[in-house]
Amino acid sequence: MKIRKGDEVLVIAGKFRGERAMVEEARPRSEQVILDGLNIAKRHTKQTGSMLQAGIIDKLMPIHVSNVALWCDGHKGPAKVGHREVDGVKVRVCRSCGEVL
Numbered sequence: 001m002k003i004r005k006g007d008e009v010l011v012i013a014g015k016f017r018g019e020r021a022m023v024e025e026a027r028p029r030s031e032q033v034i035l036d037g038l039n040i041a042k043r044h045t046k047q048t049g050s051m052l053q054a055g056i057i058d059k060l061m062p063i064h065v066s067n068v069a070l071w072c073d074g075h076k077g078p079a080k081v082g083h084r085e086v087d088g089v090k091v092r093v094c095r096s097c098g099e100v101l
Helices: none
Strands: 008-011 020-027 032-035 040-045 055-060 068-072 077-079 081-086 089-094
Touching: 008 032
Parallel strands: none
Antiparallel strands: 008 020, 008 068, 020 032, 040 055, 068 077, 081 089
């Protein structure tokens, strides 16, 4: 998976198409990401012991990684990711403008 925690992404499909957000959590096994402030669901919960708060809570739901694209500040658009070695370290680069992501 080419998207990591802390990346800025653009949603390219679905209900939030066109929105930009930061990746809060990446789940490579299920190929999903959780975005900060997007795809929030209301969950009705009851208190279990003293751990959870009872009532209606907001929960961040995952989005499939194919519905988001990495954002490139170089050309201000979505980026396809390539790889290059810089000083012996493998880095991600934008294929359009060549800027290090």
